Amino acid sequence: MKETDNQNNALWVRGGTLVDPYTKKEEKRDLYVEEGKYVEKPEESFFKYAEEVDAADCIVAPGLTDLQVHFREPGETHKETIETGSRAAAAGGFTRVVCMPNTSPVCDHAGVLRLISHEIETGACIEVLPTGCITKGAEGKELSPIGSLKNAGAVALTEGGKCVQNNELMCRALEYAKMLDMIILDHCQDYSMTENAVMNEGEWSFKLGLRGWPHEAEDLMVARDAILAEKTGTPIHLQNISSGSAIDIIERVRSRGVPITVEVTPHHFSLTDAALEGYETCFKMNPPLRSEANRQRILQALKDGIVDCISCDHAPHTEDEKDLEFDYAPFGVIGLETSLAVSVTELYHEEGFSLMRIMELMASVPDQIMGFESKALVPMNDANFMIFDPNASWTVDKEGFASKSKNSPWVGRTLKGDLKLTSYRGNVVFSKF
């Protein structure tokens, strides 16, 4: 099937199993799409002109949502653009992503945000939602014009991979965001404990002689955020949590009703710092891969619901930029095109999670955290869905990425869970059929 608009955006998805985390319904039935929306019972003529999609043996589910992607536009379009990034998202089953403001220049005022919005309108094949910086220049010194950012369309505030170190300023940001009913997405890292650090502090950093980034540097900021979220009542979404002790802190404060939500990345729940043995820079990211004990604690927290959702922290860098001594290579890995398969492989096949739970983690819960519209597979909703075979294997190939960058830690790995098609408002934006 061609990735183009078909007549009336009419699709007849036959024979699949629908897994809908918004309605919590799992059922085997056909799905009908007309003019980009789901319909309950189409007219007789629909079956003549609608494009047929054979979803036998496949799961049909709402399009996924990722709350942390870096699309590098403006400023670093050699790594990724909003257009290529959105295509990578579509190729991973995502129909909604939230992009971080650490572009060049950073998105700390309405002008940059409008530029990004323009690029989204003209280039994105799925829903791409912009965010704005908490502080001017993301320098952690003074508040950015948060109200103007919101008026220009920012869906959240975040420093985009950085962390406001000044507690007083963070507190004011939260109080101010409360007035505007905005959520803050925070990457938790105490800089004083992570100067020049490039990997998890532990047995492996001692062996490899690389500077360690102790998980306590994350724990401290998680605790700080919990205290300030409780004080101000402003919701904070904790990004890419990697530390087991941070999970313990979160579990304690959430039982008191503190408005804190948590995401983890596929790399943190599937890989450990032992992967760094050969100094391969495709395993260098921030926060770093942690020990097996931390990984196990995160898996348990995903099971228990302490972790709310999965985001991949899609961070594209070119091969040349990554092809350096470990100390000098930039942090970050791409993830949009492997996120679903890694989750299906690790959580469904290895850990026995239900597919419904995975769809909650990757679609409905992130939408609820942000207050986004539901993507339930019900009549009148936009036809934002994807089809995947949870049992089919595929091998991650560097040449196969839609992303401009190839810096994936899974290149060469065989994963289970093969995406077949992504529809955004009835347009087929990715298809293997």
Place this chain on the structure above:
Amino acid sequence: MENASKWSRKDLIGIEELTREEIEIILEMAKSFKATIERSRKKVPTLRGKTIVNLFLEPSTRTRVAFEVAAKRLSADVVTVQGSSSSQVKGETLKDTALNIQALSADMIIMRHSAAGAPKYLSKYIDVPIINAGDGAHEHPTQALLDAFTLIERFGSLEGKRITILGDILFSRVARSNIWALTKLGAEVTLAGPSTLVPERFAKMGVHVCHDLKTSIKDADAVMLLRIQRERQTTTHFPSLGEYTALFGLNKKRLEWLKEDALIMHPGPINRGVEIDSDLADSGRSVILDQVTNGIAVRMGVMYLCMGVSENSLAEPLPL
């Protein structure tokens, strides 16, 4: 010398990946070479016509000179390239620098680099042998080999010997390489120094960790002092050099805590009056200068073995 044919590594990146047998092959080679350099005509024709490039991207004097002398004793041509690894002054990456050096028909690259893992990274791209002359806080394999050589020269064997490594372990590649080498050769290793520079977690590498000077050295057969590397510490890991000396410095009085025949070692450069008092460094207990001399023989052995594998001449070993 017949064991040389069992050597199969083109590169020497670290001690961690070596077996005890491999370490012993190098030490045996070094012993033969030490005999040659003690002669009045010190040169052997072994690597005549070979070009060895010393790629030193972090300041070094003694290691660079030791490699240079070793290469010259083997009759190789030596070119030294010095620079700063982080500056990459003209924007050239390490990979490109090394590929250029290889294209200039270098037969071997000796590399010193401030980033851990740099020689391993480079070995993926470079066909000629790479010898690690120290990478960040990772490894300094030839230093550990010359330390083991010096100890075996004195003790005959390291089996059951107690060696204490004292000082800045956290930032020390010498410590890491020595931990691997000494434990593989059967020694019992104790790491000592301030708790901030000798974290308990090092015990996982199969060694004892001790934060009391007297306890750590009283049963030692040798004490290996490490230089305090102030330049590698981002924040203060101890209050002052004065306090370090007060708690962990070796002086005449503390010499009494040591066994009578215990040896004192130091990889250099020495901070006289900090880790060790001058009169001790210069005393008969110190084997510091033996270490330097043995460094030549060990490096000759390493170059000879790795070049042999690269030449694929195991059937007909290089003329010695």
